[in-house]
Amino acid sequence: MLYAILCYHDEDFVGSWSKEQDAAVISKLTVVQDRLKREGRLGPVARLLPTTAATTLRKDDPPVVLDGPYAETKEQLLGFYVIDCENLDAAVDVARELGAVNPGGAYEIRPVAMFEPGANAR
């Protein structure tokens, strides 16, 4: 089963990390990602630009384009993973492992209903 792990965190907080702090977190996350990759369980991984770069299309009639993220919350969607896991327990374990090296915020674990890996976008 494919699971999406959606990464929520306060982006002001993440943004206040020094370059070194940021790099330290990323390098620890990479260790986990590399292992998942070796096990053939790692799908796409994305780190998103800050929500200040976000635009929302409200699908009203007619649709409205708004600046900013869809929801105004304390914690923002900052990135996501797609991973292949036996079951929810295994997915939670992966999230725990990622969380151990990147504490704070929350991971939302969502089973993936449809997955189109695409090919061209880089």
Place this chain on the structure above:
Amino acid sequence: MTDLAWIDATLTSARPQAVGALLRYFRNLDTAEEAFQNACLRALKSWPQNGTPRDAAAWLIMVGRNAAIDEVRRSNKQEALTDDAAISDLDDAEEELADRLDGSHYRDDILRLLFICCHPDLPATQQIALALRIVSGLSVKQIARAFLVTEAAMEQRITRAKARVANAGVPFETPGAVERSERLAAVAAMIYLIFNEGYSASGETSEIRKPLCEEAIRLARLLLRLFQSEPEIMGLMALLLLQHARAAARFDTAGGLVLLEDQDRTLWNQKLINEGMALIDKAMRHRRSGPYQIQAAIAALHSRAAKPEDTDWTQIDLLYGALEVMQPSPVVTLNRAVAVSKVRGPEAALQMIEPLGDRLSNYFHYFGVRGAFLMRLGRNDEARVAFDRAIALANTSAEATHIRMHLDRLMRDSQPSGTTATKK
């Protein structure tokens, strides 16, 4: 990261909102700052054991406010010391406070905090120092280092600035729409000043002064989070990101300034460029152009060119033309002339800057650019005069070195052809 580093990052990110709210509450900058300091001390004691609260800013505001009130009571000797039990029931308090800290307050609190730093009576350097101290929470030592002055001198500068702000009377009522947009513009200008203070550093000091650029970017990000539909704030943010993206390529190993067209473009930070481009894209959809957006668009055109010869100078010329209309200034015209020299040649460009001579007679770049145009036209004697003047006006040794390079080239070029002119 250690626990302490996490807490430190949390305190840093909560600071503008917390100090802003405490300032609204106490209406006194020193009291607000002191209350925040006290709250931070308590956080350092409490958080490692009890965990970081979900809303750190609300916690700090609550605890800071209580601590300051206790302080007043203690000094009034009206009541005995209040113990920590008074703040033990923070969950409820947090909720109550969160209600009062509705979105618009939170935005105006931070905006006010930034705005008092750009009081028109304060000279630019004091505005910057004050903002870095109060809003960013940098230590006096850190700020002194970035400004290349002693700690004592910086302490004095900040104290003086604070006194001026206190006497000026800070506006505490919730601003109206016009007032708010005026504040926003003043704050944007101040953030750009902070950035330029770091950006205009010479090669030897660029590393030391880089935190100024990074802090300006952080403040711009904060401002944009608060006012996320303001195209000019998007433009400012994009401009800072696109300029800062070139930081690693701007100086050679000897600390010499490397001009845009000579920079190793592989050293440009693509991540910052991507974010800058995304913001410009977003801003342009609003069809409300402004000076920051235009300058960012110009920077974006440079960023987009993998090689200097790929640069879309025609578009840059047009953008500078638009900027000239919006913000007429001889410096803008001078910049436009550089684009014109690429599109229509040095003769046209020289004609364009000729009328600026009076107003820019003490401006280093004017003579540097003029010298370069003359050199391309083969008018070497006149070029030499311009370059000599530029060296005399250079602000940093890197600038002077750069012009000397031109002069040396003129010397080399002129010797074989037997020209007799000598370098002064």
